[in-house]
Amino acid sequence: MKKKELKDIYFRLLKYLKPYIKYFILALFFMCLVSAIMVAIPWTLKVLIDSALIKKDAFILNILALSMIGLYVIKGILSFCQNYLMIYITNNVISDIREQFFSHMQLMPLEFFKRHSTGELMSRLTNDTFILQQVFSTGLVSLVLDTLTLIGVVCFIFYIDWKLTMATIFILPLAFLAVQKFGRRLKSVSYRIQERSADVFAVLQEILSSIKIVHGFATYEKESERFKKINRESVKAVLKAGRLNSIYTPVMELLGAMGIAAVFWYGGYRVINGHMTIGDLMAFIGYIGIITTPVRRMGSNLGNIQQAMAAAHRIFSVLDIEPSIKDKEDAIEIKEIKGMIEFDNVWFKYPDDEEYILKGLSFKIMPGQVFAIVGPSGAGKTTIIDLIMRFYDPQSGSVKIDGYDVRDLSMRSLRRHLGLVPQDVILFNTTISENISYGKSDATTEDIIWAAKISNAHDFIDKMEKGYDTILGERGVRFSGGERQRISIARAVIKNPKIFLLDEATSNLDASSESQFQEALKRVLKGRTTIIVAHRLSTIIFADKILYLENGKIVEEGTHSELMNKENGKYRMLFELQTKENMFASL
Known part of the structure; x- marks a missing residue:
């Protein structure tokens, strides 16, 4: 020095x-x-x-x-x-x-x-x-x-x-x-x-x-x-x-x-x-x-x-390191939102990377719609969720919520309206009850139980000796992957957000739990804007619209039935391949 x-x-x-x-x-x-x-x-x-x-x-x-x-x-x-x-x-x-x-x-x-x-x-x-x-x-x-x-x-x-x-x-x-x-x-x-x-x-x-x-x-x-x-x-x-x-x-x-x-x-x-x-x-x-x-x-x-x-x-x-993502001095505190999401010619690459992950991406999701995003690894699916959450800012273009550029909103008020279930489940070494109510400090016992039931987590929690007072252990190591995922889903549900962001949210659920979760999800998502990033296409058949992403661009879009009617379509080929794999796995 x-x-x-x-x-x-x-x-x-x-x-x-x-x-x-x-x-x-x-x-x-x-x-x-x-x-x-x-x-x-x-x-x-x-x-x-x-x-x-x-x-x-x-x-x-x-x-x-x-x-x-x-x-x-x-x-x-x-x-x-x-x-x-x-x-x-x-x-x-x-x-x-x-x-x-x-x-x-x-x-x-x-x-x-x-x-x-x-x-x-x-x-x-x-x-x-x-x-x-x-x-x-x-x-x-x-x-x-x-x-x-x-x-x-x-x-x-x-x-x-x-x-x-x-x-x-x-x-x-x-x-x-x-x-x-x-x-x-x-x-x-x-x-x-x-x-x-x-x-x-x-x-x-x-x-x-x-x-x-x-x-x-x-x-x-x-x-x-x-x-x-x-x-x-x-x-x-x-x-x-x-x-x-x-x-x-x-x-x-x-x-x-x-x-x-x-x-x-x-x-x-x-x-x-x-x-x-x-x-x-x-x-x-x-x-x-x-x-x-x-x-x-x-x-x-x-x-x-x-x-x-x-x-x-x-x-x-x-x-002395200044946060690269921070609120503007006159950031807007948005109290209520309808749930419209718009990507307008978004170009994005991660710091220190030379190649863009998203290349001129544009789409609009109307309030209450369920959008699914699928595609190969590295296509930019999770990046879309990261930009909506404002974990990163795009190099050009804009991400908008109800017409507001997310960069003009305070991050606290923005994220208050977003319910995130990440691909990597992160739980805290405290009780199940405290984990579920993490994003809602004033949650009642009834709220916690309701969220757990919606997420198909209540039954396995209720069977435990201490129930919702059970300590999860560091990163939830005492529970199976599926159980941890369902607790993570309940944590997002309890906020009752206008926008749900599910990043491979059902990846650790078995077939039986997945079917029950899909039914529960349809009920709880009614009237709420939802983006589902999924690898298993069987979990997003009910979506209002499906985007097939490849190399940071939308190559196909439509409902499940519309995409399945496309001969030699990428979505159809992937769906048929996964169906055959599931058939062989069940033998």
Whole structure:
């Protein structure tokens, strides 16, 4: 990172501190008092030797002993206050960053999640924020205390004997040079550690989410080697940082020893010549003992802060990404719709792709009509649903709902009127009831049961011990594909939307369930606009109109009977082929 980038990150982090600035100022005040007590303690050693021991004054000795106890009691109370305040501030700041990061991710278009793996984003949300939390709750306190202590100690040793101080202080430039050099190296290494850590998260998440495939293909050794390789890269980065820290500590200790040796030698001469008292020398040595710890620890803290800056940079790099799909400033909040859908000369290709998926696509669906879209894989069927949902925007042309370009509508109000059943069923690790009512927070028990019955899901749910309170498990793994699909359908039905979008919605239903679902679907879709993307043509015979899509263009359209009357028609050929396959499968 460049100096300007580093400066920007510091200022951005300070903005998160603004709501807690009163607490931070109070914590700094306590830190100043703690530092003052730490600096005052060696001075008592001078008083002890010069005023109590040499002069044999028992009263001063008693006062010093009681004062020492009192100082440490006060220091303990102040340390508790400062530490608790910094923990409170840091945890709230990190919580704010995590919540902003999570909210920002939810606004990102689907393309963002294709470019950034789930594991990488999880690493930034958890691991990187944890590093920030650790550094700013403890490392920042230590750095501030050490800086204040260093300033106080330098002032005191100059007061005691400026000549001895000047003879000793030649070590400081060497120490700060070492701090600067190691800090610069640690900054680049720290960023590399975070990158490798994110790679480990990404690979781990991918393997665990695909564990069924791993078991099915018995590729345990292959995946173990893959994980081992990326994990070793992470270990190498950590070991490099460890080597730097391991070198840094003895270097700083050597520089400290050189300073203490200079104090013993030159300070001893000044005592012998009568320029200093024994108490002055012992206090001076005490201060040098104090100063070596902050200098040594300061380098370590600076290294940790560099690591925190690398973590913050990774977090802000995501927060700085502007969503490519977002509401206009004057976006229309559409409250009611009739359900008319129109594609007007739509051209669309996915980002980074050269070839268009949809090529000048135009069609109109009137309110209440059931449209089916069929065709080979890659023809653009699911893309049509994605554009209606406004997961993507077309490069040219327009997608309209009731005459409104969807780009002019607020996404929240648009999607409130759309009921989506995607091809890949995604369920949450909560109850069946909460999954069905996901898109309708005010749904009653009656609403949930009605939606389940319409979707032919009620019977298998009702047979379970806990019924609608049954936990689905992660991604609904405890249920069959057909059961998960029916719960997903119920989740769309309960919204009672004007437009239904069914993307291979019956793909996991058996023949019996499919027949029952078709009958239920005909009832619930009455008066509602519906688009059904289907592979099995037997499921869309009842559609008002069927579009056969190929290479992003409509090559055939009409009702089932109209398309079946087309000799050598693509739809007819596909339907007859599937009919023969079903006949052979039933033998």
